[in-house]
Amino acid sequence: MAELPLPDLDPTSDRAVFRQIADHIRDAIEQGVLAEGEKVPSEAQLMQHYGVARMTIRNALQVLQGEGLTVAEHGRGVFVRSHPPVRRLASDRFARRHREQGKAAFIAETEGAGGRPTVDSIKITEEAPPGSVAELLGLTAADSVVRRSRRYLINGQPVETAVSYIPAEIARGTRIAQPDSGPGGIYARLEELGHRLDHFVEEIKSRMPLREEMRSLKLAPGIPVFHLVRTAYTTDGRAVEVCDTVMSTDAYVLSYELPAR
Amino acid sequence: MAELPLPDLDPTSDRAVFRQIADHIRDAIEQGVLAEGEKVPSEAQLMQHYGVARMTIRNALQVLQGEGLTVAEHGRGVFVRSHPPVRRLASDRFARRHREQGKAAFIAETEGAGGRPTVDSIKITEEAPPGSVAELLGLTAADSVVRRSRRYLINGQPVETAVSYIPAEIARGTRIAQPDSGPGGIYARLEELGHRLDHFVEEIKSRMPLREEMRSLKLAPGIPVFHLVRTAYTTDGRAVEVCDTVMSTDAYVLSYELPAR
DNA sequence: CCGTAGTACACGTATGTACGAGTTGAGGAG
DNA sequence: CTCCTCAACTCGTACATACGTGTACTACGG
Numbered sequence: 001m002a003e004l005p006l007p008d009l010d011p012t013s014d015r016a017v018f019r020q021i022a023d024h025i026r027d028a029i030e031q032g033v034l035a036e037g038e039k040v041p042s043e044a045q046l047m048q049h050y051g052v053a054r055m056t057i058r059n060a061l062q063v064l065q066g067e068g069l070t071v072a073e074h075g076r077g078v079f080v081r082s083h084p085p086v087r088r089l090a091s092d093r094f095a096r097r098h099r100e101q102g103k104a105a106f107i108a109e110t111e112g113a114g115g116r117p118t119v120d121s122i123k124i125t126e127e128a129p130p131g132s133v134a135e136l137l138g139l140t141a142a143d144s145v146v147r148r149s150r151r152y153l154i155n156g157q158p159v160e161t162a163v164s165y166i167p168a169e170i171a172r173g174t175r176i177a178q179p180d181s182g183p184g185g186i187y188a189r190l191e192e193l194g195h196r197l198d199h200f201v202e203e204i205k206s207r208m209p210l211r212e213e214m215r216s217l218k219l220a221p222g223i224p225v226f227h228l229v230r231t232a233y234t235t236d237g238r239a240v241e242v243c244d245t246v247m248s249t250d251a252y253v254l255s256y257e258l259p260a261r
Numbered sequence: 262m263a264e265l266p267l268p269d270l271d272p273t274s275d276r277a278v279f280r281q282i283a284d285h286i287r288d289a290i291e292q293g294v295l296a297e298g299e300k301v302p303s304e305a306q307l308m309q310h311y312g313v314a315r316m317t318i319r320n321a322l323q324v325l326q327g328e329g330l331t332v333a334e335h336g337r338g339v340f341v342r343s344h345p346p347v348r349r350l351a352s353d354r355f356a357r358r359h360r361e362q363g364k365a366a367f368i369a370e371t372e373g374a375g376g377r378p379t380v381d382s383i384k385i386t387e388e389a390p391p392g393s394v395a396e397l398l399g400l401t402a403a404d405s406v407v408r409r410s411r412r413y414l415i416n417g418q419p420v421e422t423a424v425s426y427i428p429a430e431i432a433r434g435t436r437i438a439q440p441d442s443g444p445g446g447i448y449a450r451l452e453e454l455g456h457r458l459d460h461f462v463e464e465i466k467s468r469m470p471l472r473e474e475m476r477s478l479k480l481a482p483g484i485p486v487f488h489l490v491r492t493a494y495t496t497d498g499r500a501v502e503v504c505d506t507v508m509s510t511d512a513y514v515l516s517y518e519l520p521a522r
Numbered sequence: 523c524c525g526t527a528g529t530a531c532a533c534g535t536a537t538g539t540a541c542g543a544g545t546t547g548a549g550g551a552g
Numbered sequence: 553c554t555c556c557t558c559a560a561c562t563c564g565t566a567c568a569t570a571c572g573t574g575t576a577c578t579a580c581g582g
Contacts, residue, residue, distance in 0.1 A: 016535060042562065053537045055316075058563090066327055066482070068469045075544030075562050091519050187521075197521035204517070206467035206485050206510040208329045221327070224467050224485035224510070232521070249467040249485070256465075256517040258352050260448075260458035260493070277565060303532060314567050319533090336532050336574035525582085532575075538568085545562070552555080 004028060004041055009050060017052055018059035025060065029069055029080055036082040040070060043078075068222030068250075081220055084157060084251050087113070091256040094187060094200055104185035106152050106160075118153040121161075121216075122179045126168050133165045133242045136231050146171040148186070151216060158217050160247040170195065170240060187232065190240055198235040202256075204228050206249060217248050224249045265289060265302055270311060278313060279320035286321065290330055290341055297343040301331060304339075329483030329511075342481055345418060345512050346376070352517040355448060355461055365446035367413050367421075379414040382422075382477075383440045387429050394426045394503045397492050407432040409447070412477060419478050421508040431456065431501060448493065451501055459496040463517075465489050467510060478509050485510045 006024045009017060028034045041049070046057045061078055064070045072078045092098075093105050103111075110117035129137065129145040139145070149163040164186065166176055175182050176189050191197060205227045209219050217225070225246050232241040267285045270278060289295045302310070307318045322339055325331045333339045353359075354366050364372075371378035390398065390406040400406070410424040425447065427437055436443050437450050452458060466488045470480050478486070486507050493502040 018535075044561080055538090056536060059535080061563095062323075066469070072563060073544090074564065075546085077545095077562060091517065094519060094521060096522055199521050200519040202517050202519060204465065204515040205513075206487060208327070208483055208485065222469055224469065226467060230519075252466075254465040256352065256463050256519070258355060258461040258463060258491075258517070260355060260460050261357055279565075305531080316568090317566060320565080322533095333533060334575090335534065336576085338532060338575095523582100525580105527578100527580080529578080530576090533573085535570100535572075537570080540565100540567075542565075543563085546560085548557105548559085550555105550557080552553105 004034065006041075006046075006049060009052075017050075018056045019063065021046065021050060021052075021057065021060035022063040025064055026067070026069060029064075034080050036080050038080050040078040040080065066222050068220065071220045081222075084159075084248075085113070085115070085154075086253050087154070087159065087251055088253045088255055094197075096191075096197070099184045099188050099191075102183035104181075110154055115154040116156075118156065119150050120153065121149070121151040123147075123149045124177055124179060126172065126177070129165055132229075133244070136229075136242045137165065137167055137239045139167060144168040146177050148176070148181075154251075157251075158248075159251040160245055161213070161216055162243055162245040164241055164243045166190075166241050186241065190232070195238075195240050196235045197240075198233050198237075200230050200232050202228055202230045204254065209246075213246055217246070219248055219250075226252060226254070228254075265295065267302075267310060270313075278311075279317045280324065282307065282311060282313075282318065282321035283324040286325055287328070287330060290325075295341050297341050299341050301339040301341065327483050329481065332481045345420075345509075346374070346415075347514055348374070348415070348420065348512055349514045349516055355458075357452075357458070360445045360449050360452075363444040365442075371415055376415040377417075379417065380411050381414065382410070382412040384408075384410045385438055385440060387433065387438070390426055393490075394505070397490075397503045398426065398428055398500050400428060405429040407438050409437070409442075415512075418512075419509075420512040421506055422474070422477055423504055423506040425502055425504045427451075427502045447502065451493070456499075456501050457496045458501075459494050459498075461491050461493050463489055463491045465515065470507070474507055478507070480509055480511075487513060487515070489515075 006028070009020055013020060025040060034040065043054055043057045047054055061070065061072065065072060069081060070078050071081050093109065098105060098108060107117050125147045126144055127147055128141055129139055129143065133145070134141060134143065145165040146168050147163060147165055151158055152160040152162065166186070170193065171177050174189060174193065176186050181189055187197060206224050207227065209217065209225045213219065213225055226249050228245045228247065230243040231239050233239055270281055274281060286301060295301065304315055304318045308315055322331065322333065326333060330342060331339050332342050354370065359366060359369060368378050386408045387405055388408055389402055390400055390404065394406065395402060395404065406426040407429050408424060408426055412419055413421040413423065431454065432438050435450060435454065437447050442450055448458060467485050468488065470478065470486045474480065474486055487510050489506045489508065491504045492500050494500055
């Protein structure tokens, strides 16, 4: 393995040893001395280089992992994390003109970017809406919604999970309540049912993933998620769908256009 | 201190001991048994309860801290993290009608929500634009921009840092290059100078903060940041400003309206 | 009554040791 | 030549110990 030129510790510094070591490795990554996917020196090598205990090294590596800069692979080593291709979500991605092409937004976009899109884990149930969803849809807990949950993958890599809620009164018995919602997706179906869509409102939060989300999105440690809730409104002002999605922040850039007027 | 009812370890489980302990405490937080701001049992108490070494306890606590659920305070203990009031950024926040009230967006909004807004660390320089900014503004590295950097605080708590770049050709010698940009902020000044604003484009990423960002935003560990880049376009299609902002994801919900047409 | 020193307690940093478990490649058996 | 075993190397988990440093309360003395 190529020798990685790491500085020595500064004994006069009051900065903790493990932080100094993390700084050295972080610098190497940011300077490009350690490229994406490259192996960071092993714990044993770092122990020898710095003459410190293993726990000190592990602390340093944990700092970097928490920053999302590295990933440890059991039995193999620690590697500089590589970034997946980024999907840019434009604010016109749900425009009718795209929907009329007959493809759902995700499929069309991913194919356009040369990726192989997949959707799996499609589950459809009818149940009472969660409180926040009921509020957005103007329903009560006594009402019922069709719940469509699914997971989106690009080239086999999961990037997003989504759960849509549609008032059962609208969706029950329609193709919206079928696993394959047909060309153009559920928004096309809603319009066919006479619910002419006017606009969507998206609310975006970001946070560290829950354990369950880390699993289903195969997230590396130190990678936050976007939590996006989209509500679809018809021209008569009614909310007809709420879509709750969680996506890897690593794989997405969200883009929106704001009016100045 | 009130006794916290934590389960015992499951020796038959193949889940690591420190993860089981983290699970117990996480559950207590999520169930509300441990409320916001409340003290988690000390490392010594947990060691005794579970009969494990301190390192095992510290590992468990570090997991929770990495998830943003707790904060450790040196000499005091570990506490369930409390969430600051959330600022909701609406997609019309830069609408002209707000600007014409004579207040910058941040000030007006924060006062409206009953908070005490502050802006500090205002620094103005003229320099060559970073590559990505030059591209957005349609400039070359030979061009020069006025760079306005500042930090926004609510009730003394920093929530956002922002850096604006305006082509020097536009801003030089105007109030835009003054620390106090005057009523309505720099967007009002741009319009006075004849640059009629048409729309903004915002690009949103999220990631773990850099060390510098953790410091300037006083971020707790385990809290990601939004990295938002806004470009202002005039009615004749020219980009006249790029604003690069970093904000605590803890303090913000971003909200946007998307057209369905 | 107040301030200060002391003390108990909290987390932070660091050392050393041991064993478990996944990965890899070399070398020997067939 | 191929397959398998095994050793070596990797990170993961857990133990025990020590000392540093910040916090908060108490007891003492002025």
